[in-house]
Amino acid sequence: MYLANSFMSDEKKQNSHQPLILAVEDHDDSLLLISYALESMGCRFICQTDCSATVLVAKEYQPDLILLDILLPGLSGIDVVRHLKQEPLTCTIPVVAVTALASREDQERILKAGFNDYISKPYMIEDLEAIISRGLGKRLGIHSAFELCQD
Incomplete structure (x- = not known):
């Protein structure tokens, strides 16, 4: 089955009002x-x-946001985002590039390919949370990991 390489958090069915994120990363x-x-x-x-x-997976689960690495084995993240943006069921899902490609040219090429936002590795967890929050908009009422550690 095609979910063989996927892992879903335990709270899958219990808290369906919480945002669902699809993260694709090979490291x-x-x-x-x-x-x-x-x-x-x-x-x-x-x-x-x-x-x-x-x-x-995106068509079946309709995530609220997709975090997608660019440099993946097989298809690149750029190829994947192009497929996602062509599909009626996934074309409106925000997709964030998470990548080691950090040049200005890389960033422009990635955003032109159809990504909604971009974060380069290595990143701080606060920066990742900010990108996720921005991508989710009002669907997220949370405290950051940084804030939780301050308590």
């Missing part, structure tokens, strides 16, 4: 950091380590 450490940030923000999430089923 385990980066995926762990993303999942920690999403969990601390009160989001449900699906994590994928390869992008072969990203469009299918």
